[in-house]
Amino acid sequence: MNQNEDLISPNEDLSSQNEDLTSQNEDLTSQNEDLSSPNEPKTTHKAGFVNIIGNPNVGKSTLMNALVGEKLCITTQKSQTTRHRIMGMVNGDDYQVVYSDTPGLVHPHHKLHQSMMAFVGEALRDADIFLVITELGESFKNDETLQYIIQSTIPIILVVNKIDLSSQDVVKEKLDYWQSVIPRAQVLPCSAITGFGVERIFDTILQMLPLSPPYFEKQQLTDKSLRFFAAEIIREKLLLFYDKEIPYCCEVTIEQYEETPTLDRISAVIYVERESQKRILIGHNGTSMKRVGISARQDLEAFVGKQCYISLFVKVSDSWRNNDKTLHRFGYN
Ligand SMILES: Nc1nc2c(ncn2[C@@H]2O[C@H](COP(=O)(O)OP(=O)(O)OP(=O)(O)O)[C@@H](O)[C@H]2O)c(=O)[nH]1
Ligand SMILES: [Mg+2]
16 A cells, blocks of 8 residues: 555665664764764654554454544444554654554455455564553463564564453452463553543653654654545444444545635545445435435544545455455555
8 A cells, every 4th residue: 555655665765764874873973083072962752663463352452542632543343444554643742652453363265355354464573562462251272473472582462452341359360361471561451441441551652662763754643634534534433333244345535625714525436346235235215325424524624624525435355365466546555
């Protein structure tokens, strides 16, 4: 996906620039050995990529939103809600935390899944800190991704989420269990939905964050566009209002997003894989689609802080989840 490629490339550029700088510095050092001053200004600014990884439905996106303080990521009771890597930045005078929410880990059944896992792969490669999310009922499975994380040298915070659903004793037992599974991890309890433990996670991140200049402008909140969030808000309604395979066969694209000072006009297309799904989506006399439109409009208005007008269209794109070209057009790699 282009935007993500753009994001990855600044880091790659930075490292290649740094390599150049190093070689220049080596020359300088040899010339100026006596001149090197202990009083040279050293950066005290911290910044880094905190990449959120875990199984589907454990609360990754809910925790991301709590940490960022904005509802950037859609969250539902259904697994595989998140399909992209979504960045959210939290800035202070002397720090910048770049969080990445990622799709839950799945064994790919189609090319869309492969793309989703490719986003996870990116997040595994460029993390400064791994924020591994587990939910209370989960135990360690000898999973490739977790093995990769454990064997890396990157600091790990392992969060036991959804502790509001259990007693203190059970939570304590689970925390001890994960500490014994990954001795080098900081294991922390959390309820992303109530906010319990979120501040402690943030404080722990700040302690672990490496010294670095910021990666993004300090006022930037995310790497994604308004169009992306509008499409995600509509997709959230599809996950909430439709059952079985229907929401999983849907993709939303924004054909037009016209911004005015008082009103945003959005034209969106919902793609499904078959005619029969299109009929279900629209519903009798279009009532189901109307419900999606109203609910999406309310959320989008809250997000952008002004009135919105959303037109929704439903189209069929045969087996889009297995079509490379279509997936690319929809923003997947
Ligand atoms: N009780 C409880 N529910 C939670 C908590 N955190 C998240 N949930 C719920 O768990 C469900 C899944 O949350 P998400 O944040 O969408 O989970 P996710 O890990 O991002 O899921 P995928 O994107 O599908 O991988 C939602 O219904 C949330 O409301 C929590 O701390 N306690
Ligand atoms: Mg999610």
